[in-house]
Amino acid sequence: MTQAAVAPPEPPREQPRRDGEPRRPSSGSRWRRGLIALAFLAPALVMLGALVVYPMIYTIIRSLYDRTGDRFIGWENYVTMFTSDSTFTAIRNNIIWVLVAPIACTVLGLIFAVLLDKIRWSYAFKLIVFMPMAISMLAAGVIFRGMFQENPNLGVVNASLVAVNSVFSDDAAYPGARPREDQGIVADRGLVASEGEVATGSTQNFPLVGIRQTDLPPETGNAQEAQTPGNDEISGTVWLDVVPGGGGVDGELGDGKKGLPNIKVDAVAADGTIAASAETDADGRYTLSGLDPGSYRVALPASNFDEGYKGVSWLSASFITGVIILSYIWIWAGFAMVMISSGLSAMDRSLQEAARIDGASEWKVFTRITAPLLAPVLIVVFVTLIINVLKIFDLVYVIPPGASKPAANVIAVEMWTVSFGGGNDQGLGSALVVLLLVLVLPFMIINVRRFKQEREQ
Amino acid sequence: MTVSDLTVVRRKRTPAERVLAFFGRGIVNVLLIIVAVFWLVPTVGLFISSLRPIGESTSSGWWTVFTAPAQLTLENYANLLSNPTITGSFWNTVVITVPVTVAVVVIGALAGYAFAWMDFPGRDWLLIAIIVLLAVPLQVGLIPIARMFGAIGIFGSIIGVILYHIAFGLPFAVFLLRNFFTQIPGELLEAARIDGASEFRIFTRIVLPLGGPAIASLAIFQFLWTWNDMLVALIFSNSESQPLTVAIQSQLRQFGANIDVLSSGAFLSMLVPLVVFFAFQRYFVQALLAGSQK
The missing domain is CATH 1.10.3720.10 (MetI-like)
Incomplete structure (x- = not known):
């Protein structure tokens, strides 16, 4: 019984009217039934009339008057x-x-x-x-x-977009970094490079500034002097040329200056091709090896310093x-x-x-x-x-x-x-x-x- | 049932088809699990956010709890519940929602019965009028009723908010209950x-008891609708009579700085609807089905 009363998906079927005219022919009771129905309907009709229908009509008329309702403006x-x-x-x-x-x-x-x-x-x-x-x-x-x-x-x-993006592209870890001035390196259209060419067998260091200590990756160690390069190598160190708390000499290692790990370093030949690439280790050291003897420009490509993908x-x-x-x-x-x-x-x-x-x-x-x-x-x-x-x-x-x-x-x-x-x-x-x-x-x-x-x- | 007869007749599937069906089901399962996760993440995220102190919330995302669960705290909720504006507005929500639900059910049931089982002149036209009113946007009443309530001095009071909700809940209530009541066997009446x-006796002794599930459906629906309302209360309540939704939205201007109040407040406002939903979702679904199917 109760089940039948609540079996929606199926649209409720219209029951044949048991209270229709044939059974109740007396016309006096028609009025009475109308009144009873009205009594059942009255609360709903009053509420709907006063608070839905009347406001609807009022709104339509009101829309033809100005902001205060005093003047008819069509x-x-x-x-x-x-x-x-x-x-x-x-x-x-x-x-x-x-x-x-x-x-x-x-x-x-x-x-x-x-x-x-x-x-x-x-x-x-x-x-x-x-x-x-x-x-x-x-x-x-x-x-x-x-x-x-x-x-x-x-x-x-x-956060998800950035995470997905960093899987497919190299993470730029050091946005905003720039070279320490007067140390033989220059910033050039986003990248940082040696001022002149560097011969194989010699060292090129990169003291950088403009990075916050707190932004360094956790594995970062103190910057170390790079290994002496072989004849087909160029080596060097990339470090944050700032001593926490002050002090130290600009452009020189030591005093607890931090190396910059995971920086990409390229050796660029005279014709612009990249002859060798390397990445710095936890102490900031890199070695470009397998180079033909000669001179190269050593550059830290712009991808190291991009702002990086920040989402939408x-x-x-x-x-x-x-x-x-x-x-x-x-x-x-x-x-x-x-x-x-x-x-x-x-x-x-x-x-x-x-x-x-x-x-x-x-x-x-x-x-x-x-x-x-x-x-x-x-x-x-x-x-x-x-x-x-x-x-x-x-x-x-x-x-x-x-x-x-x-x-x-x-x-x-x-x-x-x-x-x-x-x-x-x-x-x-x-x-x-x-x-x-x-x-x-x-x-x-x-x-x-x-x-x-x-x-x- | 014919289906079982037919399955006997159904031709055997080749091994290739079976393998395909197996993987097909696997793909469907994976797909729907992904969808389910997508659907859950927003709510879970809000819940976790509501359990993080403001210092954490302004510097890192809620998902960091998975690596640093120590940050979880009930601090936001403690603050929320000791804030008289919030507790007062929570109480207002209850004081608005309960009478609205009762009134809509009672008035709707009376009219629904009249439409289902009484014969009176103009019944069909009135019913069509109700169906028309079903689609009238709530906004229709805002300007005129604000004026009307202002004139009789109930603008800004809880009673005004209640009356507004009752009026705009009625078309659906009448329509829904009328549909349910027509299914009561006529012989009984x-x-x-x-x-x-x-x-009246038939109404109270036969229709109401038999329509119990229908009335429950409507009650749940109306309860959730009123509890969740913001627009009506935004205009018709003042700082004394505002429900929780209005109290929370006033914090939105500084979203980031107020995230502790917003997340815990929003979750508090969801709590009652979620309990009602999980306890009675069958009735809620029935209300939706019956209300729009006919």
């Missing part, structure tokens, strides 16, 4: 709405939202729902993906704003809407998945089985049978999401930092800003609400139509 | 009517 608010920059951005962003978010959620939901059939832990998966539906958009906003912070030490997304400024004006839409998908893909998956499980699978026996491929079975049967559910999900996306507020209010708020603007946030958040122009605010209503209108009609169709069945 | 039971 269409002026609507003209402002489509000509002011911030409202225009808001409308444009809303269009992006409506085009991207519902489709992305529905497609992801569909993929998850279909794949769920093939795993044993589908219940756990559903719970995980559906869970964000339970939490507030404020909390989701705080989460996503934190995740997409620009600083790769704080935001997990940029996700919360900047160019990416902010994408990030917010992503957070929306994180919340609502679960909704689409749950709806579609219950549509799938309510489906009679015999058609699919029959097609498989006839040798149809899985893809064909899906596109020709499953998807068309799912269409009604997909439409419900899609329409629900569109209605929801049109009035999106919380996420857009919470996620963007001040600087990119204008770029992230949507209609509902603009409406709040102009009428409550400082703008104080409730005429324009009302016009924006009317715009929202007009945008929702087609989907109201779709809902009513669907309802009528289902009732006729 | 008819028998009671023939026995001379009043409509």
Whole structure:
């Protein structure tokens, strides 16, 4: 009994009316029944009338008056709405939202729902993906704003990007380093090189400054004098030419100066080709070996001193809407998945089985049978999401930092800003609400139509 | 069931197909595990962040706990719970959410029953009006109701926030319960009517008990909806009556510097919804299904 009362996926069937006219012909009781019905309906009708229907009408009229509501100005608010920059951005962003978010959620939901059939832990998966539906958009906003912070030490997304990037490219360990002056080395377009050419069998040292002691890698040792080079070698030391706490002689080793490990050193021949490369050890020493006797320019290539990859400024004006839409998908893909998956499980699978026996491929079975049967559910999900996306507020209010708020603007946030958040122009605010209503209108009609169709069945 | 008959008939799969199916399942499993991790990371990240002292949070990411778990502390929560603004707003959230849920369920059930089982002039048109109202954006009421509540002196009070939520929760409630109630077997109601039971008696003795699961679904849904609201409270509450969401959002201006309050506050605000969700998610799903399927 109770089961029957709560067996959704299947749309509830219309029971034949037992209280219809044929059984109750007396017309006196018609009035009485009307009154009783009214008593049941009254609380809902009063609330809806006073706080939903009346405000709707009021808003439409209010949109034709100026900011204080004293002066009738006709269409002026609507003209402002489509000509002011911030409202225009808001409308444009809303269009992006409506085009991207519902489709992305529905497609992801569909993929998850279909794949769920093939795993044993589908219940756990559903719970995980559906869970964000339970939490507030404020909390989701705080989460996503934190995740997409620009600083790769704080935001997990940029941290991951930097980590992945450093696997594929050499890590630049010493951004900002520069040569100590008057020590026979120069900075040249990002790299640091010997002033003149260095003959094989001799030494070239690189005292550098501009690096913080705290940025040195943990294995760093005190800088050591390089080994005496052989005839086909050039050797030397790269070190941080600063003594912690002060002291020491510029350009000379000792006094606890630190070597710079893992710096790449190239021997560049006269024709510009690289004749040999080496990397400094923990004490900053390097040896370029296997050189043809002669003179070379010794250079520390620019890759040692690059700023390095720092990730993407996700919360900047160019990416902010994408990030917010992503957070929306994180919340609502679960909704689409749950709806579609219950549509799938309510489906009679015999058609699919029959097609498989006839040798149809899985893809064909899906596109020709499953998807068309799912269409009604997909439409419900899609329409629900569109209605929801049109009035999106919380996420857009919470996620963007001040600087990119204008770029992230949507209609509902603009409406709040102009009428409550400082703008104080409730005429324009009302016009924006009317715009929202007009945008929702087609989907109201779709809902009513669907309802009528289902009732006729 | 026909399926079992058909499996007998189904032709045997070749070894090649079986190998393909095995790897296919493996790929699906790996893929969904990756998706699940992606879906979990945000929440886990927030939770860990809420357990890190502000000094750590401003200099390193939450994932460093995996190498340095010593940094974990309940300090943020202790600060949060000793902050009267936060505890007061938490209480306000409860005081707003509970009455809204009860009122929406009661008023919605009364109207839902009338729509499902009573015959009165204009019923179909009223029902269609309800379906239209279902899609009306919440924002429609903001300006006029702010004015109205200002005039009667409840702007900024908890009662104003409650009334707003009740009104905008009703279309869904009426629609949902009406759909559920139409599934109650008509014979039961008819028998009671023939026995001379009043409509109110039928409602309380038959419809409400039988509709229990439906009412639970609606209650969960409305509870979460109201608990999580920020927009209505942002406008209709003041610093005395603000719920937790509004209290937390006021810290957003200095995101980095307030990350201790924000992360623990956001997690505190999620705690009740998460408990409700995991305890009653079946009902929550039913509310969504029934509410939009018909």
